[in-house]
Amino acid sequence: xxxxxxxxxxxxxxxxxxxxxIVTANHPLGAAAGAEMLAAGGNAxxxxxxxxxxxxxxxPMMVGICGGGLAHVRxxxxxxxxxxxxxxxxxxxDPAMFTPVSDHPARYMEAEGRLNDIGRAAVAVxxxxxxxxxxxxxxxxxxxxxxxxxxxxxxxxxxKVTHYLAGALHDSLAYMGDAIxxxxxxxxxxxxxxxxxxxxxxxxxxARSLEAIAAAGAAALHGGRLGQALVDTLAExxxxxxxxxxxxxxxxxxxxxxxxxxxxxxxxxxxxxxxxSSGVHVPQMLNMLAQYDLSAMAYDAPERLHLLxxxxxRTFRDRNxxxxxxxxxxxxxxxxxxxxxALECLAELDAEDPLMPERAGRESTDTTHxxxxxxxxxxxxxxxxxxxxFGAKFVVPGTGIIPNNYNWNFDPRPGxxxxxxxxxxxxxxxxxxxxxxxxxxxxALGLPGATRIFPSxxxxxxxxxxxxxxxxxxxxxxxxxxxxxxLELEPAFHALAPRLEALGNTVxxxxxxxxxxxxxxxxxxxxxxxxxxxxxxxxxxxxxxxRAAEGVRFAITAPDSDPD
Numbered sequence: 001x002x003x004x005x006x007x008x009x010x011x012x013x014x015x016x017x018x019x020x021x022i023v024t025a026n027h028p029l030g031a032a033a034g035a036e037m038l039a040a041g042g043n044a045x046x047x048x049x050x051x052x053x054x055x056x057x058x059x060p061m062m063v064g065i066c067g068g069g070l071a072h073v074r075x076x077x078x079x080x081x082x083x084x085x086x087x088x089x090x091x092x093x094d095p096a097m098f099t100p101v102s103d104h105p106a107r108y109m110e111a112e113g114r115l116n117d118i119g120r121a122a123v124a125v126x127x128x129x130x131x132x133x134x135x136x137x138x139x140x141x142x143x144x145x146x147x148x149x150x151x152x153x154x155x156x157x158x159x160k161v162t163h164y165l166a167g168a169l170h171d172s173l174a175y176m177g178d179a180i181x182x183x184x185x186x187x188x189x190x191x192x193x194x195x196x197x198x199x200x201x202x203x204x205x206x207a208r209s210l211e212a213i214a215a216a217g218a219a220a221l222h223g224g225r226l227g228q229a230l231v232d233t234l235a236e237x238x239x240x241x242x243x244x245x246x247x248x249x250x251x252x253x254x255x256x257x258x259x260x261x262x263x264x265x266x267x268x269x270x271x272x273x274x275x276x277s278s279g280v281h282v283p284q285m286l287n288m289l290a291q292y293d294l295s296a297m298a299y300d301a302p303e304r305l306h307l308l309x310x311x312x313x314r315t316f317r318d319r320n321x322x323x324x325x326x327x328x329x330x331x332x333x334x335x336x337x338x339x340x341x342a343l344e345c346l347a348e349l350d351a352e353d354p355l356m357p358e359r360a361g362r363e364s365t366d367t368t369h370x371x372x373x374x375x376x377x378x379x380x381x382x383x384x385x386x387x388x389x390f391g392a393k394f395v396v397p398g399t400g401i402i403p404n405n406y407n408w409n410f411d412p413r414p415g416x417x418x419x420x421x422x423x424x425x426x427x428x429x430x431x432x433x434x435x436x437x438x439x440x441x442x443x444a445l446g447l448p449g450a451t452r453i454f455p456s457x458x459x460x461x462x463x464x465x466x467x468x469x470x471x472x473x474x475x476x477x478x479x480x481x482x483x484x485x486x487l488e489l490e491p492a493f494h495a496l497a498p499r500l501e502a503l504g505n506t507v508x509x510x511x512x513x514x515x516x517x518x519x520x521x522x523x524x525x526x527x528x529x530x531x532x533x534x535x536x537x538x539x540x541x542x543x544x545x546x547r548a549a550e551g552v553r554f555a556i557t558a559p560d561s562d563p564d
Contacts, residue, residue: 018542085131120237206400
């Protein structure tokens, strides 16, 4: 009997290997902005800030200066810090300011009139720009104004719309229906027609806003002209309790946090602490899977995929129970990441999964991620978003700024773990991870995708550690996901649905799980390798070459001299 052929991953993109630095981002112009900073003598933090600011121009559906997120920085001396720039509820926020429409799990987080989703009442206090400025203040090398220039250039000069951006716009317009904001339409529906792939998108108002940021830094938004424009615009909307104030913007401060450290097969796994889930639940899943010889399992073995689904379901039971801002919710971190607790979880894998409890909340899948490293040993893994596609789906007139719709992530009922409370930060599944062995970096990665983020990042780790994949294959390999109901399968696994159903799964066939993962792998010879996947416009740029060797001189021969 002939043995079955091993599973083959069909990759679509190519990795880059370099020594001077690597920039990975989910748009080529974003990656180019970061590479420009490295080439100018900047470090990974400079490159990350420039990349993220440029992504607010070229990925406006995913990220903006009025959003939120996390930046995980590893310094050349081996220390780690997480800069928490997550959005928060404003000082006027009232737990009863929204009216829920249903207690059914599928609609539990919805509010009447979609007020917590679309429009001015949906906006929470932003943190992205403040976090980027803090990261630069702490660790940057180049002038902050220099980091804004690529974003200004692309906003004013325009860039070609990708299929990815055009598709996001199409989906957003369908969701908005007839309630399209005029300032939004002026940018994204010129002449009444939605932008299509290949069209040039110019954002002159936003270019001027970026110039204000180049001059004043985060203060331009957090107290300056741009902040006043945002506050004035929000005052035109409903629900006074939802309106942000200039004091909210001026008082916002990113937090510098210590990461959580887990372990897996000799690797240290560093991730962000609560209110992020990944630093807790990636180690929790890895501790469970460490009890199995995954390398002996075929990558497409139904038993392996079933096991992954069981482990995810069991982990989400804890994630749903303990998710939230640790200032308001008790999260027993040390217990959840302990090996002893993993054994308890394994004993419960076959227990029937309950329906998604109300505390599960929800998150948007629409996010961006960058992974960047320089030649000095500094690494940045950063995930940021405006929450939903195009955030709250309106533009602050005269500024080109798209605010977040982060109030969509709070429970619209009072007295709940995820209820709106002034100052409370939203929970997140963002997973800007960095892995080391013997204090030397091995892997840095992250991706968009809401609750699918940290299980997808975990699978990329398994692909490298247990299945021996090269980086490009590990990043592009098919994924599975479950949080308690269906087991989702990407197309390469669709044919396995009957066998997985026979193992007791309810299977759901999907086009993709999570978004564009990008990663950097660090090799023992001092080189680094970057890769992006097919699920976004991901691009890798590397810095090679370098300056001339010392002592190189050029003799100038006078024109009238005789060489003989």
